Amino acid sequence: MHLDNEADHHSENKAEAPGIQPAVTRNVADISPQIAQCAVEWLVELQAADHDEATYEAFQRWLAAHPDHKLAWQHIETVNTRFNGLTSPLGSAVAKAVLTPRRSLKRRQIIKTLVVILFAGSTGWWANEKIPWRAWTADERTHIGQRRNITLADGSRVVLNTDTAINIRFTANERRLQLVRGEILVTTNQDSTSITRPFIVETAQSELRPLGTRFTIHQQTTSNRLSVFEGAVEIRLRQDINYRHVVQAGEQVDFSNQGIHEIRPADDTSTAWSHGMIIASSMRLADFLAELDRYRPGKLNCDPAVADLRVSGTYPLTDPEDILDALQTTLPVKIQYFTRYWVTVRPAS
Amino acid sequence: MKYLLEPALSVNPIHSDSITELYQDHHGWLHGWLRKKLGCSHQAADLAHDTFMRLLTREEPILIQEPRAFLTTVAQRVLANHWRRKQIEQAYFEMLVQHPEASVLSAEECAILLETLLEIDHLLNRLPLPVKRAFLYAQLDGMSHAEIAAELNISITTVKRYLIKAGAQCYFALVID
Numbered sequence: 001m002h003l004d005n006e007a008d009h010h011s012e013n014k015a016e017a018p019g020i021q022p023a024v025t026r027n028v029a030d031i032s033p034q035i036a037q038c039a040v041e042w043l044v045e046l047q048a049a050d051h052d053e054a055t056y057e058a059f060q061r062w063l064a065a066h067p068d069h070k071l072a073w074q075h076i077e078t079v080n081t082r083f084n085g086l087t088s089p090l091g092s093a094v095a096k097a098v099l100t101p102r103r104s105l106k107r108r109q110i111i112k113t114l115v116v117i118l119f120a121g122s123t124g125w126w127a128n129e130k131i132p133w134r135a136w137t138a139d140e141r142t143h144i145g146q147r148r149n150i151t152l153a154d155g156s157r158v159v160l161n162t163d164t165a166i167n168i169r170f171t172a173n174e175r176r177l178q179l180v181r182g183e184i185l186v187t188t189n190q191d192s193t194s195i196t197r198p199f200i201v202e203t204a205q206s207e208l209r210p211l212g213t214r215f216t217i218h219q220q221t222t223s224n225r226l227s228v229f230e231g232a233v234e235i236r237l238r239q240d241i242n243y244r245h246v247v248q249a250g251e252q253v254d255f256s257n258q259g260i261h262e263i264r265p266a267d268d269t270s271t272a273w274s275h276g277m278i279i280a281s282s283m284r285l286a287d288f289l290a291e292l293d294r295y296r297p298g299k300l301n302c303d304p305a306v307a308d309l310r311v312s313g314t315y316p317l318t319d320p321e322d323i324l325d326a327l328q329t330t331l332p333v334k335i336q337y338f339t340r341y342w343v344t345v346r347p348a349s
Numbered sequence: 350m351k352y353l354l355e356p357a358l359s360v361n362p363i364h365s366d367s368i369t370e371l372y373q374d375h376h377g378w379l380h381g382w383l384r385k386k387l388g389c390s391h392q393a394a395d396l397a398h399d400t401f402m403r404l405l406t407r408e409e410p411i412l413i414q415e416p417r418a419f420l421t422t423v424a425q426r427v428l429a430n431h432w433r434r435k436q437i438e439q440a441y442f443e444m445l446v447q448h449p450e451a452s453v454l455s456a457e458e459c460a461i462l463l464e465t466l467l468e469i470d471h472l473l474n475r476l477p478l479p480v481k482r483a484f485l486y487a488q489l490d491g492m493s494h495a496e497i498a499a500e501l502n503i504s505i506t507t508v509k510r511y512l513i514k515a516g517a518q519c520y521f522a523l524v525i526d
Contacts, residue, residue: 028524036524040516044509047487048494072520079519082472083488085465092489094462098440099470100482187446269439271446276456279438282389310391314438314463316456 028075031068038062039072141165142182144297145320147276156199159185159274162295171197178202185274205257209234223256227266235260278315278323285309285331289345296320298341305347306333368404371416376401379420386428396431400424437470438463472519483508484515 042059063069086095140160142148148160153170160166164182175197177186186201201208205224210233226233228247237243239257247253252266269279280288286307293300295317309331315323324335324343332348376397383393383400400423413419441463473481479501486492486500494508501508 033521036520037513037517040513040520043516044487044512047512048509075523076516076520079472079516079523080488082465082468082519082523085461086469086489091462091465092485094441094444095466095469095489096482096485097444098437098466099473100478100485101440185446269442272442275442275445275459277459279442281435282392310389312392312395314460316460318456 026067026071028071031072031075035066035068035072036075039069039076042073043076139167141180145295145317147273147317157187161185161273174198174200176200176202183273185271205238206255207236207238209236223254223261225252225254227252227270272314273317276317278317280311280313280315282310282312285311285327285333285345292320292323298339298343301342301344303344303346306331306345309333368401371404371413371420372401375416375420378417379424382421383424383428392431396424396427399427403427433470434467437467441466472522473515474522476515476518479503480511480515483511487512 042062045055046059063073086092140148140150140158142160142162142164144163146160146162150158150160152158152168152175154175156175158166158177161183164184165180166184167178167180169176169178177184177200179202199210201210203224208226226235226247228249228251232249233247235243235245235247235255237255237257237259240259243259245255245260250266252264253260254262267281269281272279278288278291283291284307286302286304288311289300289302311327311331313326313330315326317323324345327333327345328335333345334348336344336346338344379400380390380393380397383396384390387393387396400420403423403426445459473484476484483497483501483503486497487494492500494505494512497508498505503511
């Protein structure tokens with residue numbers, strides 16, 4: 001502390017003594033913009049790697065020169081804490097990519113990897129009544145509400161969603177995944193072996209051959225839903241060996257044994273489950289509940305009277321019951337539990 | 350009709366009364382206006398609600414002569430936030446998918462990260478991209494001015510100017526909040 005400095009009348013200890021210093025009630029909004037600007041300049045000066053002891057002492061003198069300086073500096077520290085959540089290597093990478101996107105670079109990064117989501121519906125194709133044991137003897141599986149990450153022999157990664165079973169069949173000639181039941185997210189790197197083996201994802205109706213891309217596929221009882229985000233995916237049908245259809249980036253298609261029925265824009269939020277979330281953007285309540293149903297044991301029913309209400313928001317899947325409670329507070333609905341395993345969403349009145 | 354909106358924090362009944370009138374006279378019209386922009390009645394209802402919430406929580410008194418022009422201005426701001434939020438959410442989930450190490454994050458951590466991103470985006474709103482980049486390099490990675498200059502291919506003087514500009518914007522953005 002520089003006792004020869006006249007401004008020390010306003011130094012910290014004195015400023016806190018009640019009755020002497022009226023500035024105790026002073027608000028950040030009362031500080032002049034010039035002082036604010038000075039504080040920011042000091043921050044930048046101190047962030048420079050090459051600042052010396054003299055700079056630091058000069059800063060200390062400035063700080064002590066007036067209580068508003070200290071207040072402005074405290075405010076800057078408050079501002080800085082807002083960034084704390086993003087200082088991890090991942091947080092920083094995500095923040096820079098999302099807030100200051102470089103389109104061309106991003107595209108190149110994506111082409112290196114392949115991301116696939118497959119959904120085999122609640123009654124998977126091999127897991128039908130005739131051969132239920134298939135799901136239980138599959139190479140990898142999850143129970144209802146579970147999610148698992150698996151790294152494959154070639155470094156590719158698979159995330160299994162709730163109630164899912166897969167077989168992994170890697171040979172010298174191909175890398176094949178069989179979706180027995182449920183939904184998966186696959187991220188492949190290029191094959192590390194000297195010859196590049198094709199990556200094939202097999203479902204009840206089809207074989208999918210991604211052409212350097214990122215996509216999701218969702219299999220309902222008799223059809224599949226495929227969304228492509230980058231590159232393209234070729235569909236081959238089991239029942240029509242001559243059928244080939246290439247789905248392009250930005251497209252979502254529904255297809256069955258007969259081929260494609262419908263094309264619409266792809267929605268990227270459908271991959272949110274791989275991070276333990278459902279993202280709904282003006283989703284019909286009936287569709288939302290059908291989705292939520294997959295993550296909890298038992299049956300979740302929707303009264304037709306409320307089926308067309310809309311749901312928006314980001315919901316963590318850790319506890320589906322919490323999501324039901326939240327619906328009750330945001331929509332005119334009530335949750336009726338007959339048992340824990342038989343739940344119906346009805347109109348509130 | 351004129352509406353005098355008093356600050357929300359004062360206990361003046363005129364405030365909520367005139368909001369009520371404004372609501373009664375123009376809510377239906379605002380909802381229709383937003384529905385045309387959004388193509389969805391439910392989202393329009395949410396954003397119309399947000400628009401009136403903004404009026405209820407504002408601190409300065411305002412005298413409104415042209416209620417619809419005024420509501421449109423406020424609603425446009427609400428709408429812009431809505432679109433920006435959707436854009437950030439989309440980019441965020443694309444990024445998570447591309448970063449396999451992100452799968453270790455819990456759902457709560459993902460949600461907090463997203464909220465933080467939205468807040469930082471709001472703070473850095475409308476700054477030019479190189480200014481944002483320089484600021485994030487300094488704030489998140491602790492890079493020196495020389496390192497940032499090399500990374501962005503600009504002079505150290507420019508780096509300082511960028512950092513001051515972004516820092517000042519954040520400072521004042523949080524004063525107003």
